[in-house]
Amino acid sequence: MIQLVEVVMTRIVVTVRPADTLATAASKMKAGPFRRLPVVEADQLVGIVSEFDLRRYADALDSTPVETAMTRHPITVMTSDTLEHAAALMRQRKVGALPVMRGTKLVGIVAAKDLMMPEPRPLPEWDPRNRR
Template sequence: MILTVGERMVRDPVTVSPEETLAAAQTKMHVGGFRQLPVILDEKLVGIITDRDIRQHGRQMRITKVGTAMTENVVTVTPATPMDEAARILLEHKIGGLPVVDRERLVGIITITDILRAFVELTAS
């Protein structure tokens, strides 16, 4: 049995728009316990903003927009992507999470924590 991203992803993840400030994104991250947030414009994934991106802007985060600090050309997976492939992508790119897209629309997010949790559950059986 091949475990897929769609079986373990977090559906309807918290997102930000490119027009929100980094301070607003930081608040969403803090409240939700996230290290990255997908950036959405017109229901499409346009980037990702990380806690590291925000820290780099320090005092300017109240006026700096997410769109100027986000990473574009985001590495993504689909719900059908096997979990082991998602894990390899995370390791290869040295990132902690992957937006899950279906026809350019964000449908979820999968993190290294989600993958580890699945691994622990499978090996405990």
């Protein structure tokens, strides 16, 4: 039986804007809890920012805009793609989540954990307030 991405995706997607600070992104990730957030501007997906990206700017979260750290033009899947396709993309590109699109609209996100896959770059628990 073929399963589609729309069956397992998270439908309520927490996002950030390019001009938001990384501190805002870190706060939303911690509250989630999530490890990555799609970046949206004017209802268009423009990037994705991950916990891994935040760590590179750990000493400047309050002053660094999301657009500085985000990955632009993220790899996406469609709601009608198969879970096998999504899993293959994650493995090939070494990413832990994919924004899910319906046409040009962001409608969800599917993470490695949703597909019972390990994270491509496991990170120990991290609290952005405890900067090292």
